Amino acid sequence: MKLHLTPAPHVHSPQTTRALMGNVLLALAPCAVAGVVIFGAPALVLMAVSVLSAVAGEACWQRLTGQKVRVNDLSAAVTGLILGMNLSPRAPWWLAVVGGLFAVVLVKGLFGGLGDNFLNPALAARAFLLVSWPRYLTTWAAPLAADAVSGATPLANPSGYTLGQLFLGNIPGSIGEVCKAAVLVGFVILLCTKTITWHIPVSLTLSTLVFCGLLGYNPIAAVLSGGVLFASVFMATDYVTCPMSTKGQLVYGVGAGLLIALIRKFGLYPEGVTFAILLMNVATPLIDRYTKRRVYGYEKEAKA
Amino acid sequence: MNILLFMIGCVFTHNIVFDRLLGVGDAGKDRRVEVAAVYGLAVCAVMTLTAVCAWAADSLLLTPMKLDFLRVPAFTLIAILISLLGQVCLGKVKPAWLEQLEGCALPVAANVAVLGVALMNAEAGYSFAYALLNGLCSGAGFLLAVVLMAGVREKLEFSRIPAPFKGMPITLISAGLIALAFIGFKGMA
Amino acid sequence: MDNRFVKGLLRDNPLLCLALGVCPALAVTTYAVNGLALGVITCCVLVCATLVSCLLGKVSSEKGQLALYMMVSAAFAAVADLIVKANFPELSAALGIFVPLTAVSSLVLSRAAFAVDNTPGEAVADVLGMGIGYLCAMTVVGVVRELLAHGSVFGAAILPGGIPSIALPAGGFLVLGVLMGVFKAIVGKKDEEEDAQA
Numbered sequence: 001m002k003l004h005l006t007p008a009p010h011v012h013s014p015q016t017t018r019a020l021m022g023n024v025l026l027a028l029a030p031c032a033v034a035g036v037v038i039f040g041a042p043a044l045v046l047m048a049v050s051v052l053s054a055v056a057g058e059a060c061w062q063r064l065t066g067q068k069v070r071v072n073d074l075s076a077a078v079t080g081l082i083l084g085m086n087l088s089p090r091a092p093w094w095l096a097v098v099g100g101l102f103a104v105v106l107v108k109g110l111f112g113g114l115g116d117n118f119l120n121p122a123l124a125a126r127a128f129l130l131v132s133w134p135r136y137l138t139t140w141a142a143p144l145a146a147d148a149v150s151g152a153t154p155l156a157n158p159s160g161y162t163l164g165q166l167f168l169g170n171i172p173g174s175i176g177e178v179c180k181a182a183v184l185v186g187f188v189i190l191l192c193t194k195t196i197t198w199h200i201p202v203s204l205t206l207s208t209l210v211f212c213g214l215l216g217y218n219p220i221a222a223v224l225s226g227g228v229l230f231a232s233v234f235m236a237t238d239y240v241t242c243p244m245s246t247k248g249q250l251v252y253g254v255g256a257g258l259l260i261a262l263i264r265k266f267g268l269y270p271e272g273v274t275f276a277i278l279l280m281n282v283a284t285p286l287i288d289r290y291t292k293r294r295v296y297g298y299e300k301e302a303k304a
Numbered sequence: 305m306n307i308l309l310f311m312i313g314c315v316f317t318h319n320i321v322f323d324r325l326l327g328v329g330d331a332g333k334d335r336r337v338e339v340a341a342v343y344g345l346a347v348c349a350v351m352t353l354t355a356v357c358a359w360a361a362d363s364l365l366l367t368p369m370k371l372d373f374l375r376v377p378a379f380t381l382i383a384i385l386i387s388l389l390g391q392v393c394l395g396k397v398k399p400a401w402l403e404q405l406e407g408c409a410l411p412v413a414a415n416v417a418v419l420g421v422a423l424m425n426a427e428a429g430y431s432f433a434y435a436l437l438n439g440l441c442s443g444a445g446f447l448l449a450v451v452l453m454a455g456v457r458e459k460l461e462f463s464r465i466p467a468p469f470k471g472m473p474i475t476l477i478s479a480g481l482i483a484l485a486f487i488g489f490k491g492m493a
Numbered sequence: 494m495d496n497r498f499v500k501g502l503l504r505d506n507p508l509l510c511l512a513l514g515v516c517p518a519l520a521v522t523t524y525a526v527n528g529l530a531l532g533v534i535t536c537c538v539l540v541c542a543t544l545v546s547c548l549l550g551k552v553s554s555e556k557g558q559l560a561l562y563m564m565v566s567a568a569f570a571a572v573a574d575l576i577v578k579a580n581f582p583e584l585s586a587a588l589g590i591f592v593p594l595t596a597v598s599s600l601v602l603s604r605a606a607f608a609v610d611n612t613p614g615e616a617v618a619d620v621l622g623m624g625i626g627y628l629c630a631m632t633v634v635g636v637v638r639e640l641l642a643h644g645s646v647f648g649a650a651i652l653p654g655g656i657p658s659i660a661l662p663a664g665g666f667l668v669l670g671v672l673m674g675v676f677k678a679i680v681g682k683k684d685e686e687e688d689a690q691a
Contacts, residue, residue, distance in 0.1 A: 065466055106667070110477060110674070112464030118456050119481050127484050132658035259488070268491025275488020282482050285455035289337060325520040325662050329512060329599050376571040376593040377564060384560050416516050419597050423590045468678035472512035473670045480666025487663060 017114065021074035023193040027186035028081055028234065034169060034179035038143045039089040043175045047084035049093045053100030054080030061109040075114050079103050082122040082234055085176025086227070086274075087129075089141045095133060099125040119281045120238045123231075127274050140172035154225040155270040166224035177227040187233045196237045199249040204232040207257020215265045228260065231273045241281040248284075248291035256280045310434065313493030314441030320417050321449035322483040324442075327417030331450045332475040340454035341447070342401050348443025350390055351418045354383045355439025358422035359432060372426075379422045417446055452482060500622065504684065507600050507623045508630035509676040514600035517591045518634055519665040525647050527587050528635025529628070531595075534573050534588075536624030538595045542566035543604055543620045547613040562605035563597065570596035600627055638668050 035043045058076040062069045071077070083099050103121035111117045130137050140153055153172045154161050165171055169179030177183075190196045208228050213219035223229065236242060236256060243252050256276045263272030318324055321331045327347070335343065358379045366372055394402045421442050425435040456478050465474050507513040514535060522528040542565045549561065574593045578585045585592065595601060604620050611619070636646055642659035644652030658664050 106477070106671075107481065110466065110469055110474065110671075111460065112466075116460070116463035116465070118459050118478065119485070124481055124484065127487070128658065131484065131487055131661065131663070132656045262492075263488050266492045267489060269488065272488070275485055278485035279488060282452055282456065282485055285459040286337065286451065289455070289458075323662055325516055325665065326594075327516065328519060328666075329515045373571055373575055376574065376596055377567040380563055380567040380596055384563060388556075416594055416597050416599070420590055420594055423593060427590065466674070466678075468681055469670075469674035472515075473674035473677065476515070476666050476670030476673065478670075480663050480670060483661075483663035483666055487661070 017073040017075060020195060021078050023190065023195045024078050024234070025074065025081065026193075027189040027195070028078075028085070028176070030182035030185040031085060031176040031179060031230065032081065034182040035085060035089075035175035038169055038178060039141060039175060040144045042089045042141070045093060046087050046089065046091060046096050046175065047081060050084030050087070050096040050100050051077050051080035053097040054083065054104050057101040058104040058109065061105050062113075065109075067113070070114075073114065076104050079108070079121045082176070083125050085230070086122065086126045086174050088137055088139060088173075089175055090139050091136050095129055095136055099129045102128050115240050117240060118285070119278055120235055120241045123235050123274055123278055123281075127278055130269070130274065142172060143170050143178075153270075154221070155264070161221075163220060163224065166221065174227060174230075177230040180224055180229050183229045183233055187229075190233065190237075196233075197246070197249075199246050200237050200242060200253045201229075201232040203250045203253025204236055204256050205229065205253075207254040208232075208260050209257075211258050211261030212264065215261050217261075217264070222261075222264075226271050227273045231277055232256075236277050236280070241284060243284050243287045243291060245288070245291045248287045251287055251291065252280050252284065255283065307433075307437065309493040311437055311441045314438055315445040315448065316486065316489040317491075317493045319445040319449060319486055319489075320421070320442040321446060322479070322486045324420070326420040327415050327446055327449075328476075328479065330415050330417070331446065331453055332472065332479060334457065335450075335454050337451060337454045337458060340450045344443075344447030344450040346390065346394075347415055347418065347450075348440070348447050350383065350387045350415075351421055351443040351446065352436065352439040353386045353390075354379070354418050354422050355425055355435050356432075357382045357386065359425055359430070359435040362426045363432075375423065375426055376419075379419055379426075383418050383422070417442070449482075453479065456482070502622065502626040502629065503680055505623070506626045506630055506676070506680075507603075508627050508634070509673050510680065511603075512673070513603055514598050514627055515669070517594065517598065518631055518669055519662065521588055521591055522631060522635040522638050522665065522669075523642060523660045524587070525632060525635035525639045527584070528631040528638075530581075530584055531588055531591060532628030532631035534577065534592055535595045535598060535600060535631075536621075536628050538566055538569045538573055538598075539601050539604065539620050539624045539627075540617060541569045542601060543616050544613055545569075546605070547611070547616045559602070559605050563602065566598075566601045567596040570594070634669060634672055637672060638665065641668065 032047060035047070054076045055071050059069050059071045062071075080100050080103075083103055084096055087096060087099075103125035107119055107121040107124045108114070108117045126137075154166055161171055167180045169181070171178055187201060191198060205223055205228060209219040209223050212222035232253075236253070243249050256279075259276035259279055260272045263269060263275055267275075269275065314320075320326050321328055330343075330347070361378055361382060362372075362375065366374055366378060391402065421439055425438055430438060453475070457475070460474065460478070469477070503510075505511060508515070508518055517531050517535070518528070521531050542562065545565050546562050549565070551558070570593050573595065574585075577588070577592055600623070604616075604623070638659055640646055640651065640655070642655045642657060642664065644650060644655040656664070659668060
């Protein structure tokens with residue numbers, strides 16, 4: 001019998017993974033619905049293409065490398081959906097295909113599959129798409145709703161939108177990110193199903209609030225602009241790429257918030273969340289190392 | 305303010321490994337995080353000292369005497385001497401660290417990054433201050449890169465990487481993904 | 494395939510199997526012609542340095558040997574830099590500091606010990622195999638990257654466009670890493686077949 005070593009968390013039974021991923025999909029549903037309501041059919045198409053590409057891509061890769069095809073654990077579907085939600089509704093469909101494949105093959109598959117990657121696949125794919133085809137990801141669409149406002153996103157035009165608009169999402173932006181109300185519903189679902197804990201989303205959001213405020217932005221507007229809430233709930237909390245201890249998670253959240261503020265203020269990219277979380281993903285192994293939980297029953301040696 | 309931006313640029317935006325592509329082979333070697341930290345510090349020290357000495361040699365000797373073409377051999381020699389010196393000093397002060405480096409002082413000198421930074425300074429005609437800062441901050445960036453990659457490598461220890469990709473291929477792909485993340489620093493300096 | 498020369502090309506390909514000379518491969522292969530050029534330059538520096546080191550003979554300490562070899566290759570790298578700067582200014586601008594950096598290229602330095610322990614003839618044969626293997630690999634990576642990034646090969650447009658991010662450092666890492674893995678997979682399969690036959 002081949003013994004397979006993995007680090008915690010040990011979620012490898014397709015049943016358990018499937019249940020977890022099912023919860024995530026459920027939590028994503030409000031955002032997906034909101035996205036379609038606000039942006040219409042293009043949003044639905046992009047999300048569908050993204051999911052299909054991710055699932056098909058993973059199935060093909062697993063076939064190609066002689067593994068059991070495990071797409072029914074739904075992890076690829078989740079990756080695809082999250083990626084789709086990170087796109088501008090005006091993005092061409094092939095962008096979703098490229099992104100989906102990049103995520104499941106390069107960022108996840110080449111490293112061994114579920115649990116073996118060190119970057120969040122959807123986020124890394126989004127970064128790749130952003131760097132490769134910037135204009136497709138930064139051309140926005142006006143929302144369809146009646147009292148919609150067209151024009152630059154809140155990140156580019158902070159004073160152009162009321163907090164109410166930012167919260168409900170009648171604004172230009174990425175499909176899944178705009179409706180913060182839906183994100184919060186999703187957050188509650190994830191908490192209630194015990195899929196995630198509050199530490200990362202809360203620390204990330206608060207940290208962004210504080211640091212953006214310190215750097216001269218309206219803190220509440222900063223948190224409600226762009227993908228901060230969506231990312232903090234659905235992307236930063238990816239088990240595989242975030243620290244395992246609560247102390248580590250708090251460090252991770254604070255670090256991400258700081259980076260978001262710095263990138264938004266001084267960097268080239270208006271968003272910042274994508275890269276901030278990716279950078280924290282990279283730092284996660286180190287964070288884990290230095291915030292190890294004391295194993296139960298182990299006592300520190302008495303100092304001589 | 306300019307100086308601060310220059311420093312941030314050297315460490316993050318133009319990170320010597322993830323942007324300037326120097327010292328990649330060394331950064332990716334299989335090491336534990338602690339060893340990586342010591343190695344990074346060693347390279348940083350050698351890089352800074354070499355940058356300074358190379359600057360001195362270039363400004364005071366080579367350029368006035370129109371011997372620019374001797375830069376490469378001269379800087380290489382300087383790097384070798386400094387790392388040998390460093391090895392001796394380290395042996396006296398902290399032998400434990402020297403053991404961790406496994407006596408690889410010369411490869412430290414032979415690091416493409418060390419020579420690269422010295423040459424960059426000379427070709428860009430930096431002043432003493434900027435040459436020193438470039439050496440120091442690029443070194444700091446190298447330390448950061450080495451430690452981050454060691455951390456990621458440790459995480460990947462249990463990953464079921466396909467056989468042909470084990471080792472350098474996956475290290476390079478990881479470096480590529482880290483480099484992708486570092487693009488977030490663009491525009492800061 | 495026991496032929497040293499062929500080994501340098503395939504099983505022991507310095508770039509794709511042994512991961513030597515990676516930095517230049519990442520930096521200059523944004524265009525195939527640059528990859529080819531630097532491959533040629535590296536090969537020349539490698540062969541010359543090996544030959545001269547061989548002729549200079551063995552030095553007592555291992556460190557001394559390496560230091561001597563480094564100085565010899567530094568000299569040749571400097572010469573190469575001068576030649577390229579004088580005769581191919583555009584190429585020189587494109588390749589930048591990577592020409593003089595062949596002095597400390599891991600490929601060149603890894604051959605230091607080998608240089609002295611053998612006759613000049615053997616040493617040169619060995620490094621020639623590796624040098625040409627490196628040069629071929631650099632060209633292949635250059636072709637792939639140029640095709641993906643700009644849609645052209647050696648300047649001739651083939652595809653309508655490309656993915657510009659492949660020309661960035663991150664893209665370089667990813668392309669090289671994937672090519673290495675694919676190459677290893679192919680060569681590995683070949684080795685298995687041979688071993689099965691043997």
